[in-house]
Amino acid sequence: MASFEDRVQKAVDARDIPGIVLLASDVNGNFKYEKAFGPKTPTEPLGLNATFILASCTKLMTTIAALQCVERGQIGLDDPVSAILPELKEKEIITGFNEDGSLTYRKAKNEITLRHLLSHSSGLGYHTMDPRYHKWRKERGETFFIKGWSIIPRINTPLLFEPGTSWAYGTGLDWAGILVSRLNKMNLEQYMQKYIWAPLGIKNITFHQEDHEDVRKNLTKMSIRKGLENPMFGFPVRSEEKVDWTDETLYDIPIADEYGGEGAIGSATEFFKILQSILEDDGKLLTSETIEEMFSPQLSEGGVKALDEYNALPFYQGGAFASVQNGTKVTWGLGGLLFLEDYFTGRKRGTLTWSGMASWTIDRETGICALYAGNMLPFGDFASGDMQIKFEKEMYARAVKRSML
Incomplete structure (x- = not known):
C-alpha cells in the first residue's frame, strides 16, 4: 500500500495539486512533521524555506495583535x-x-x-x-x-x-x-515585528515583500487550475484539469497599505511558530486567560445560524478547501472557526482553524497543530481540499501512535 508521502508526491508530480509544504507537531515535542513536496517554480523544487501568500492566515496574527x-x-x-x-x-x-x-x-x-x-x-x-x-x-x-x-x-x-x-x-x-x-502609533508591519515576530524568532514574514529579499526570492510561484472561466478569483469546480503556472501576484508590489485580514507573505515554517506558541500556551504572545478567550464561542444565536448557512452553501458542501461538513456544530472564536464537536479528520471539540492560501489547525484537546501551505488560485480548490483532509487525518493518526510509544 502506498504511503501518504507517495500519494502526495504522485499528486504533485501529476500536477493534480501544486507544490505544498506540510507541517505538524504536538504540544510535548514528541511528534514533529516537516516536508515539502513538488515545485516552487517551473525550474525550482520547493523547500521548507519557501514563502507563500498567507492571505487570510494573516487574520490570526492580527487577532493576536489586537488581543495584545x-x-x-x-x-x-x-x-x-x-x-x-x-x-x-x-x-x-x-x-x-x-x-x-x-x-x-x-x-x-x-x-x-x-x-x-x-x-x-x-x-x-x-x-x-x-x-x-x-x-x-x-x-x-x-x-x-x-x-x-x-x-x-x-x-x-x-x-x-x-x-x-x-x-x-x-x-x-x-x-x-x-x-x-x-x-x-506604528504601522502594522512594525507592530508585528516588535510584538509577534521577534519574540518567536520569525524573520521571513512581511506585508512588504518589496523590502524583504529573502521573502521575495523564496516566494512560491502562483498556480491556477486549467479550464476555469475565471481561474484567478472565480469559484473552483471539480474537474480533471491539471494545475498550471500563472504570473498573478495577487497583491500590488510595492504595496502601500498593510491589510490585517489578508496581506501577509511569508515562510510556512515561521508562521507555524505562531501556531505552536498558542498551542503550547508559552506566554510569548498572549496570556493563558486571553488564549482561553480565543477558544471560546463568540457569536450570538443569529451569528451561529448565519455561519451554518454559509457552511451549507453548495460550494462548501462540494468539498472546497478547508470546508466543513454540513451539520457540524461550529461557531467563531477569536482568530478562526471554532468546533463545538469532534470532527472526522481527528479534530476534537474546541479546535480552532481557518485557511487562506494555507490552512491551519490548533487542537488543544489532542495537543496538535498543523499547517497545509500552497499557492493556489482560485481560493477553495477542491483537489487541494481533498489533500488537506488526507494530510490532517494522517497527522492525527501518526501523532496518536507516537504518543502511545
Whole structure:
C-alpha cells in the first residue's frame, strides 16, 4: 500500500495539486512533521524555506495583535471602536431595494466593538462575496479591483446587518489592523515585528515583500487550475484539469497599505511558530486567560445560524478547501472557526482553524497543530481540499501512535 508521502508526491508530480509544504507537531515535542513536496517554480523544487501568500492566515496574527492591545488596557473587547476608527461611527446598513432597484439603507443602532471586528459579527462583509456590494459600488460609479486601491476606500463599506446580530466573513480584521496601528502609533508591519515576530524568532514574514529579499526570492510561484472561466478569483469546480503556472501576484508590489485580514507573505515554517506558541500556551504572545478567550464561542444565536448557512452553501458542501461538513456544530472564536464537536479528520471539540492560501489547525484537546501551505488560485480548490483532509487525518493518526510509544 502506498504511503501518504507517495500519494502526495504522485499528486504533485501529476500536477493534480501544486507544490505544498506540510507541517505538524504536538504540544510535548514528541511528534514533529516537516516536508515539502513538488515545485516552487517551473525550474525550482520547493523547500521548507519557501514563502507563500498567507492571505487570510494573516487574520490570526492580527487577532493576536489586537488581543495584545486588550491585555495592555488600550481597548476592551466590548468597547466601541469608533473613537479609534471614526470611519465606523454611525454606519448605514443595506436593508433592501427600492422599486427602481436602487439600494435602501438605515442607520445602525448598535456600535461596532472590537469583538465584532475579530469575530466577523460587525456587519462588514467582503465585496467579492456579496452582490449587494457590487450594486453599491455600481451606484457610486465605482469599479472594484483587487489591486490598485488604498485600504480605506476598499474596506469602508456599508454594513450587511446590525452589529452583533449575525455573521458574515469580511473586512473586520483589516479594520482591526488599522486599529492596532493607530493605538500604537506604528504601522502594522512594525507592530508585528516588535510584538509577534521577534519574540518567536520569525524573520521571513512581511506585508512588504518589496523590502524583504529573502521573502521575495523564496516566494512560491502562483498556480491556477486549467479550464476555469475565471481561474484567478472565480469559484473552483471539480474537474480533471491539471494545475498550471500563472504570473498573478495577487497583491500590488510595492504595496502601500498593510491589510490585517489578508496581506501577509511569508515562510510556512515561521508562521507555524505562531501556531505552536498558542498551542503550547508559552506566554510569548498572549496570556493563558486571553488564549482561553480565543477558544471560546463568540457569536450570538443569529451569528451561529448565519455561519451554518454559509457552511451549507453548495460550494462548501462540494468539498472546497478547508470546508466543513454540513451539520457540524461550529461557531467563531477569536482568530478562526471554532468546533463545538469532534470532527472526522481527528479534530476534537474546541479546535480552532481557518485557511487562506494555507490552512491551519490548533487542537488543544489532542495537543496538535498543523499547517497545509500552497499557492493556489482560485481560493477553495477542491483537489487541494481533498489533500488537506488526507494530510490532517494522517497527522492525527501518526501523532496518536507516537504518543502511545
